[in-house]
Amino acid sequence: MRAFVRATLEDSGFADVTEAANGFEALRLLPRERYDLVVTDINMPDIHGLELLSFMRKSDVHATTPVIIVSTENAQRDRERGMALGANAYLTKPFDPEALRETARRVVEARRAEESGAGPGRVDK
C-alpha cells in the first residue's frame, strides 16, 4: 500500500516522499518537517489515523497541512470523524492511482491558493 501511494505521488510530481511505517514513525517525523501533503490510513495499530490527524491539527506546524485519510468502505463512521477533525479529503480502499493523483492535486492546490511556499511531499501508510 505504502509503495503504491509513494509511486503514485512520485508520478504526480511530488519529488520528496517520506514513508512512515506506522503511527509512531509518523509522530516522530511530523514535528520536524513541513509537508505539502500527508496521506494516512485510519486503521493502524496504537496510534491510528484519527489520532495522528488530531495531533497535527493541534500543532502549530501542521494546523493547515493538507491531509488525505484512507479507510475501508465499512469504516464510514471513522471517515466522517476524520473529516470532522479537519481532514481535507478521503479515499476509500481500494482506490486507483488516478483517484489519489486527482485528490492530491486538488487539496494541495487549494492549500497553495491560501498561502504559498513549497516543501517536500509525504506519505504515511
Next chain:
Amino acid sequence: MAGADDESGVREEFLSEAQEIVETLSRDLLLLEQSQKEGRNDPDLLNDIFRAVHTLKGLAGMFGLSSLQTLAHTLENLLDDLRLGRVDLTQEALDILFDGIERIQRILASGDEQSPLDISDLEKSIDRVAEAVPGERDVLRDFSLGENVLGVLTEYEEHRLRQNVTQGTPIYRLRVSFGLSLIDTALEELKARARPLAELITFLPSMGAADEDVIDLEVLLASAVDQEMLREALCTGEALLEPITRKDQPPRQVERPRPAAPRGEAAAPKAEATPAARPAVPPPGASRAEEGDAVEPSVVEASSLPNARTPNTNVALDRVGADALSLRSVANTVRVNIQKLDHLMNVVGELAIVRSAVAQITERLRSHPELRYLSTELHRIARGFERNLTELQDGILDVRMVPLGQVFDKLARVVRQTARDARKEIRLEVKGSETEVDKLIVEELSDPLMHLIRNAIDHGIESPERRKELGKPVQGLLGLTAYQKGNHVVIDVSDDGAGMDPQRLRRKAIERGMVADDEAHEMSREDLLNLVFMPGFTTSETITDLSGRGVGMDVVKTNISKLGGVIDIHSEVGKGTIVTITLPITLAIISALVIRVAGQLYAIPLANVQEALLLDSRAIRTVEGREVMTLRGGTLPLCRIRELFRMGEHVDTGRGSRQFVVVSQLGTRRIGLVVDLLLGQQDIVIKALGKSLRSVRGFIGATDLGDQAVTLVLDTPQILEEVLASNDRRGLEASP
C-alpha cells in the same frame, strides 16, 4: 525463463506468508474460543484476528487471488461486526470463523487459488449470526470526556469504551510524556505493564507542552483493579493517572500517592475500585476542584522538572532496551526456502568429503620420511579447516531447526475438529512446543501425529456419557508432550481413554490370520501391543470417518521409520495409552561409526549406537536358536551382519579372529551387531539410494567417506525390527 522463476518465487513467498498468517489465526481462534468458554472477553485478541484476516485479504488481493480475497473479505466483515459489538461472539460465530480458516487452509494446500469458490453457505450462516444486533445506549455522553477526546475515537475504540462503561468498569485517563525517539518502545513497555491490569482504549498524542522533542499522550484505559495498584504499575516517572467521572457526579480531586492520609480515610479508594463498583464514585468529602484546574497545573509541574525526571527515565530506558531487543529479533527474521538450506548442507557435505580426503593424504605423506614436514603442515591446516567446517555445519543445522510448536498448533485445530465430529469433549494439553527439530522432520510429522490424535480421540477416549459412568472426568485428556533426550527428540501422544486390551489384540490377530495360533500365545504384552503396527490391522468394529481412512498405524510406523525414528506403545486397559515417538534431531548430516564386515565398509549412524565393545566369545549363549550375549548382567540379542547380508566366510586378514559388537538401542529395545572391525567416527551426508535400489531393506542410503567409494549406511532401526520380530528367520530378504 527468469520471469517464470521469479513468478514461482513470488508465489512461494505469498504461500509461506499466507500460511504463517493462517497458523497464527488458528492459534488465536482457539485462544478466543477458550476465553469465550470461560466467560471472559478478549477484545485485543479479537482485534488481532480481525487484523490478520485483513492482512490476508490484502495479500490475496495483491496476488490477484480473487476467491481467497472474497473469502477473507467475508470473514473480515463478520470479525468487524464482532469486534465492534454489533454481533455477539457466540459459539456459532466461532464455528463460522473456524470453518472459514479451514477453507482458506484448503485453498492454500490445494495450490489452486484461482478456481471460483462457492461460499454462499458460509454467507448464509453469517447472515443468521449477524441478525441479532444489540442496540447500545449512548452512555458515553454522561462522562466528563470532551469532544476533543470523543471526536478522535475510532468506532472500534468507542465501542470498547462504551462496553467497559456498560459493564461498570472504571475509566481512567493516564497522561504520560515520551521522548520522540523512544515513543514506540516506551509505549510497548507501557502496554506490557498495563496488559494484566487494564484495557488500553486509546492513545491521544499531542505535542509536548514544554519541549518539542516530547510527545504527550492522553491514554484512556478501563480497569477494575484497585486504583493505587494501577497507579503503582503505570505511573513511572512523571505519568499521571486520574479517574474519569460521570458528569452528574462531582469530579474527584486529582489523586496522588497519599502517604500522609489519615488512617480512617485510607480504605476509601480501595472500596470504590472493587470490580463491581459503579464508575468512579468519589469518596465522601473529597475536594470539589474543577477538573481542568486540577489537572493542568500538575502536568505543567511535571514537565517543567527535567531534573526530577532523569532518574526515572533511566530506569525506564533499561527496561525499554530489553524490549527493543526482543522486538528487533522478530523484525530480523528471514524466511528461507528449505531447499536452499539443503543445498548449503550438501556443500558442507562435499567439504566434509574434501576434509576426509585431505586427512588421508596427510596420512600417506606421513609414511614418507622426507615428506613428513609437509604432512605436519597439512595436518595443521586441516585442523583449522575442520574447526571452521564444524562451525559452519552447526550454524546451518541451527538454522534448519524449528520449534515443534509449528506442528502442534496445526494439531490443536485437528483435535478440536475431531472432537466435535466424534461428539467428545477433549482437553488438549501441550508441553514442550519450544523443542526444536529439523524443519524437514517437522513437515513429515504432521501426518503421523494427526493420525495418532484421531485414533486417540476416536478409539481411545470414551464418550462423555461413558466417562461419567466410569467415574472419569467428562472431559478426556489428550496430551502432546515433546522433549529432547540426547541427540533425539521424544514426542508422547497420550490419552486417558479406554486403553488397549492385549488379549483382544491377540484374538483379532489370530482371526485375521496375521499370526499363527500358537505363535500368538507366546507373544509378550509388548509384542501384542505392537500388533497394531501391522498392515491391515484394525480392532475397531466399525470403520468411522475419522480414523478409518485407509491409513493405518503401519503407515504411521513406516513414516516415522523413514525419519530414522521409532515408535512405542504403552497402554493400560481403562487408564489410557501413550504412544512414544523417538526421532533424531536432524537428518541433514550425521555422525556415523564406520565398520568393516567381510572386507566391506559400512556406516552406522552414531545416534543409533549406544556403545561398541570387543566380542567376548565366552559371553555368547544360544537361547531358542538365537545368539545372545550377556552384557553387564542383561541379555543382548546378537545379529551377525555377515550372516544377515549372507556374505560368506571372508577372512579378515591380519586381525586374527577378533570381532566387535556395536550395541544399538532404539526406544526400549537393544541389539548387538557383530562386525569385524571398528574404523572410527566420521560425519557423513546420507544420499538416498537410487530408484532401483530403494526397495532393498537394511540400508537408509549411501555415503562417500572421502575415498571416492560408495559406502552403504545401515538402517539399524529396520535391522533391529527385522531381527527381533522373527525368531527363526535368518537374513533379510529384499522385498519386491
